Amino acid sequence: MQLGMIGLGRMGANMVQRLMAAGHDCVVFDTNPETVQALAKEGATGADNIQDLCAKLTPPRSVWIMVPAAVVDKVIADLRPHLQADDTIIDGGNSNYQEDIRHQKALRDIGVHFLDCGTSGGVWGRERGYCLMIGGDTDAVQRLDSIFKDLAPGMGDIERTAGRSGEPTPAEQGYLHCGPSGAGHFVKMVHNGIEYALMASYAEGMNILRHAGIGREDQTIDAETAPLANPEHYQYDINLADVAEVWRRGSVVASWLLDLTAIALHEDNELDTYGGRVSDSGEGRWTCQAAIETGTPAPLLTAALYERFSSRGEADFANKILSAMRYQFGGHHEKSES
């Protein structure tokens, strides 16, 4: 079927390519005209602006937005005058689900459907397919079914869940209508909250393995340093790339994130090209805020988020306060790094 796509970054452009490969007809726009031209060469219909994109779509239109969360408001405002009743907007980016609820209410006034679609898969999605978590009215979701189905990975060669039989459900094909407006991004939000914690779990474990040889270093003896009671217990030199590799087969911790870790560590066991300043793009925060608002304990998810903040230096002032207190009560001077 025909789909308009606004936003041709890493995600949007790949999705258009996957859809075109499945036979869909895409009209595309981005503020960067080069990305439009690139996809036009591959068979997409390029648009010069949002009005042009709407003009090139046959009503009832379906317009997929794939832009940073902070820009969604503006794109919807730009779209609004060029849409008509029964058209559909799909926000496939990483918006806060509360925005979806607001957007749907506002668009309902002019009869335009609004769907929210959490989209997971990263740069690998073009080939592997995208996992889609969808929120909104059932009718509007149904109409887009062929788009969702073709963006999703399908059953693939993943073993079927014990107890499931008969015609595969959409969930088994990698896309799910999660509930009314916002439900898709809510589930995607929690997905990312979990993602942060899974990543941190591996990272912490690997970091312990990397410290497994500290018993070989000379131990400092003073009142400021915790003594290492048994240096003979920490004499190992563990090959992290090999550990990630062996865990990929038969272990309880096998996962796609581990596969990626194995790739990265095989390239460079020291990860020297990375500085360790870890960004967060919103969903992890919103997940923890939802945990707090609903009174749900989520210590790991939140700790993972805070580790990212700390990686960017945001704990520095708190640490200075600790040093200041230690100096005040014990006359402890900070030890230098060396």
Next chain:
Amino acid sequence: MQLGMIGLGRMGANMVQRLMAAGHDCVVFDTNPETVQALAKEGATGADNIQDLCAKLTPPRSVWIMVPAAVVDKVIADLRPHLQADDTIIDGGNSNYQEDIRHQKALRDIGVHFLDCGTSGGVWGRERGYCLMIGGDTDAVQRLDSIFKDLAPGMGDIERTAGRSGEPTPAEQGYLHCGPSGAGHFVKMVHNGIEYALMASYAEGMNILRHAGIGREDQTIDAETAPLANPEHYQYDINLADVAEVWRRGSVVASWLLDLTAIALHEDNELDTYGGRVSDSGEGRWTCQAAIETGTPAPLLTAALYERFSSRGEADFANKILSAMRYQFGGHHEKSES
């Protein structure tokens, strides 16, 4: 080759079956004679006791121990008088790696090799193969190579890590010599520490999804209750089994643990057969202790461990102290459960 197996519980018995299927010759013993007889019917050589097991093995013997960590000491003591120089003991259970260091030292005196082997795979291992993390002297590890290789899953149909080529390494086949004595259990220990945190990450996320409808409940208004500012943001009724299912395909959080979660939730979305008292069997604790001793921050791994403690009521007294303080400074009486 020939292998003795002591301990025929869930893990040990399955491993014997996998080894026999690969053509190995197993001599088996367990304090429960029924499990010995059962395997004997399938082709294993049953032994009446440890002495008998040693007598039925041709030197240089290889004896694999698969018993609870707390029993390993006794089994090694029982084995010792019946072994001779160049025999090998492999502890494949969940022992603390520091015990391995001690055992190896003690057995070196009589020329017996000692290997530690962390074994992951659970009840699925018989079919899928076991992920093996091995510690000890290289010569002793080499001699057992065919046993390790056949217990391990092999390459299977798991995609090869980008950048790896040529003859598959043992790690790519699911077994790894991690370093000297203790290194295998050290890596397995951290593996389990990560496992706890991965599990808790999914559990916390699913729990948030389960709380996504609390805005539909009546809100209590008093000074003891945090008000829910926007009940309209929490009106969802998310199908957790479907969410677990959809995440299995194409999402960043796909993993084997998620596959298992999908099975469990498909059986019963409410998980009513479980009480939620979660055991821990040692490795999670040791991982956190290693983190502490080596000065490696591991907040998620430790939080996951503490969640298990709390699930068993071990935070109850701390909570009473909080209530007592609140009463003391604010005259706050506890709210009842209803």
Next chain:
Amino acid sequence: MQLGMIGLGRMGANMVQRLMAAGHDCVVFDTNPETVQALAKEGATGADNIQDLCAKLTPPRSVWIMVPAAVVDKVIADLRPHLQADDTIIDGGNSNYQEDIRHQKALRDIGVHFLDCGTSGGVWGRERGYCLMIGGDTDAVQRLDSIFKDLAPGMGDIERTAGRSGEPTPAEQGYLHCGPSGAGHFVKMVHNGIEYALMASYAEGMNILRHAGIGREDQTIDAETAPLANPEHYQYDINLADVAEVWRRGSVVASWLLDLTAIALHEDNELDTYGGRVSDSGEGRWTCQAAIETGTPAPLLTAALYERFSSRGEADFANKILSAMRYQFGGHHEKSES
């Protein structure tokens, strides 16, 4: 000076008494007429309703609101028609500071000042005085100075901070103008976030002391139970009331919360009258949400909040998921409480 007080619960009534003792003239109202009558007997002017209260105050009026956060909106709406330009409302309860910003904007239209005042001190405040954290326009704050000063504890016999000299600042007397609208409740919010964490710190430590004798219990030996390596290290029977008491003098952890803990434990070392379901009243949540929004790592503050959620059973479903996973991969059945 003259002050109206709406809300005569634990906090409000005590504050009126403290103000009257300092010579202020109080007009009081509460939906519960008995509390109004009780204070009227002590010299306050009782009001039958909000309109009556406003009528009994001489313009420019000052009306202090001391009600649950969820009721503030309604009280302000009820007050509004009876106020006039240059009157002042002070919200002294535990409102979210974002509400203050909203309230101030709305009241500015009719020339009414709005101050937010975080009030700490609990049931002890009447005697000890209240620590006040104030937000709003400087002029309005100044006008109420004598009220704030008399509610606050004053210098008391607390040692002056090294380096401070001259006329004591308001902060040294226990009240502080923290900044524009919302700043008072913002500082009070963080105060309570810290309070939760301080409380949890003591509670966790005391709980460890309470577990110091577990080595005397029989140890279970099975694959589901983490073995206690050195039972001889946990043979103590620590008197918690005495520990709290000794820490009150000369130790680094001395604090008012510890004083209260000492009282509670001296009454009953077992705290048997408490069930351990710990409420949270909003500020702890808002503090963590502010931490998340501002990208500030706050792992302890958030962990303290989550402990309270867990104390109320909100982790139960997450724990069931852990048990379900363990059963799926390892055939582990839950251990009963026995």
Next chain:
Amino acid sequence: MQLGMIGLGRMGANMVQRLMAAGHDCVVFDTNPETVQALAKEGATGADNIQDLCAKLTPPRSVWIMVPAAVVDKVIADLRPHLQADDTIIDGGNSNYQEDIRHQKALRDIGVHFLDCGTSGGVWGRERGYCLMIGGDTDAVQRLDSIFKDLAPGMGDIERTAGRSGEPTPAEQGYLHCGPSGAGHFVKMVHNGIEYALMASYAEGMNILRHAGIGREDQTIDAETAPLANPEHYQYDINLADVAEVWRRGSVVASWLLDLTAIALHEDNELDTYGGRVSDSGEGRWTCQAAIETGTPAPLLTAALYERFSSRGEADFANKILSAMRYQFGGHHEKSES
């Protein structure tokens, strides 16, 4: 009474001075002869070495050791040949309580008593007195009672705990016999574990206050940055020194650590002289290990410890792994600091 003191650092020297002021007779030794001479000038009997110190003490001797934990073993070994039955060693430093159990056993063979004494008070103790947590045999503790009493702060002007009456107990005077060997250091260990968490609680809260103005900064708009939904909520410029000051009077979070924070922030609100690399000297680690071994959840105490590790860069590799994973699945490049 007469007491030998070995170790004349910050703590030991101050304690000798406090004891001499109370009329006790001190024989002192340190590897640094200058500190010996300094105290000799004030009235102590200087010793040239450990043998000399023992010779100058009248049996039954009492020798207090005040040295780094890592040196205690050596000092006891040096003392041993010069002591005789019924002499007493007191380890007043920050030793692991498990060492006490070991030392007591070893010294029992020659009839020498061994007491462990956790000593809190820092550089302020000389004037304020030290909070003492004592472990060991009752007889030996009794014999030293006058020493403990005079090192301790006494009742002072701290309000008596409600419900306590009659002759003040030792706990009310600031010293407590906590139980058999190791109990003193066990309680001191947990004390320090709590101390770390209290410190971190204030530090996190202060850090949130310091971030209260981030809404005034320009917000970055891209897919890598979590958007700040309501910049108008974060427009404050909070004076941290004043906040610490106001909380000292009447608030729930008043404490000695807060008093110290107020001093430090009054000196320099920016704390520019501190780098924020925070040491830990063992007890915090041991507390968390005890929590883990006893199955007691202690998330705050452990988070506080891990924050210190992270402040020293020990999370850096874990953060690199996170960045590497993000690059692998999403093509995310790290953002630079500016």
